[in-house]
Amino acid sequence: MFTRTFQQSLPIALASRRTISRASSSQHSLPAAYYRGGTSRAVFFRRDDLPRERSQWDPIFRGVIGSPDPYGRQLDGLGGGISSLSKVCVVGASTHRDAEVDYTFAALGVKNADVDYSSNCGNMVSAVGPYAVDSGLLATPKVDAESATVVVRIHNTNTGKIIHATFPVVNGEAAARGDLAIDGVADTAAPIQLDFINPAGSRTGKLLPTGAVKDTFDGIEATCIDAANPCVFVRADDLGVSGTLTPDEISTTPGLLSKLDCIRRQAGALMGLASTPEEVPGSVPKIGMVSSPVPGGSGRAVDLVVRALSVGQPHKAVPITVALALATAARLPGSTVADVTSSTPVDPAGITIGHASGNILVGATLGADGRLEYATVFRTARRLFEGRIFWK
Known part of the structure; x- marks a missing residue:
């Protein structure tokens, strides 16, 4: 009697559990992309796809990256357990007259809940221009027909600085294949030239914030x-x-x-x-x-x-x-x-x-007065996926 009652009630219990599970497992989602930039990786969002209130961004970013994770692996998100893989980039139409796009960077703690907007990420800048082109954010990028390259002027909102990204395009998308190798990244890819315009004083307004060289x-x-x-x-x-x-x-x-x-x-x-x-x-x-x-x-x-x-x-x-x-x-x-x-x-x-x-x-290019006018590095970047990203 007991066995038969248990067996008869089991499907009902499991069905009830499945109903509860379905009701409680609904996830949030947004359009997103995932890019490697230099020796880092980040989730990319279009600014218009995120809530208007910046205060609502942090829980979204924690959810998609998988922070905080006491195990330090970020296994339940797209982070990789180290600082260079625990990043989010937000790109949108520019609010600066000298740029085509705005780029906001967020660094997330791995084991803690920190979402830090206080700095720029130079590695991920290399992916901002390609993302802007690939995502259609720049409907008609300015392409040099002879060299098949595009120049995207980027306004980093974290520092207020301008970066010019120059890279090849193929069939309207950022080129992935190329001959440039950078240490720390396997294989080669298309070169991306980054010119950081007047980079001094990004946060403090001074090259030497303390007023001393040492x-x-x-x-x-x-x-x-x-x-x-x-x-x-x-x-x-x-x-x-x-x-x-x-x-x-x-x-x-x-x-x-x-x-x-x-x-x-x-x-x-x-x-x-x-x-x-x-x-x-x-x-x-x-x-x-x-x-x-x-x-x-x-x-x-x-x-x-x-x-x-x-x-x-x-x-x-x-x-x-x-x-x-x-x-x-x-x-x-x-x-x-x-x-x-x-x-x-x-x-x-x-x-x-x-x-x-x-x-x-x-x-590093210095002016006649010794001021740093711009600094240049070459990196590579690659789109890894695009679609919808989910978080609880």
Whole structure:
């Protein structure tokens, strides 16, 4: 009797459970795309598809990326468990007279609920122009018929700065195939030239926000500079570590990450990014350890070496904005970066920077008054998918 009653009631119970499940499992969705830009990846939204109120963006971004995740994997979203894969970009029609599109960047914490709009992402900028073309946001992009390239002028709303992206197009879409290889990314792709126009003073309005080429924090000399993003650079030797540590070695060196973050927060407060070190955001200033090239070392020749951190994690390569700030600081006599930079450039076109995955060449053009007029890097990007993205 009991068995028969149980078996008879089981389908009813399961049906009831399925009904409840269907009622409670309805998900939200929006049109979106997923792009690799440089050595990063991000979910892209058109601004018009998002709620008008910015305060409603954060829970959407957390849901699609999978943050916060106490396991650090972001398995329930499109993040990848590290800062360079935990990003969202919003692109829309420009509000700036010198640009075709607006681009807003959001960096999301992996294990925490932070959604940080305080900085730009130079790697993801490389995908903004292709996204604008691919998504039809630019209905009639200005194409050079002879070279089949398009120039998209981008207004980064996080910093108020303008970036020009120049890249090839094929049949009205951003080209994917090409011969440019960048360290940290497998295979080659079409080149994207990024010109950061007048990048100095992105957040503080000054190239040297503290008014000094060097400051000292906890007995460690540092150069605080604002070019593309606020950054602070310390010499690895002064911290008693090798400048060629791997990202994993940085993470496992006792006390190193906490020491660097303490310096970063003090620098951020002195740069005017917050009233106190405790209030300094996680994404800026970014901090990097610099060192001189190792004579006869393995790999290609470089002018200086950096190990950068992004949102508290050792970067697998180098954030583009950090590379731009490094190239600028390398030209400032007396800075911690100039102290370790080779006096004879590997490539006369700019500064060649060694990072954890290889190197990058950054061109910096200075005016007659010594002001940084623009900085140039070459990256690649690729559309990975487009469609609708779901979150609970």
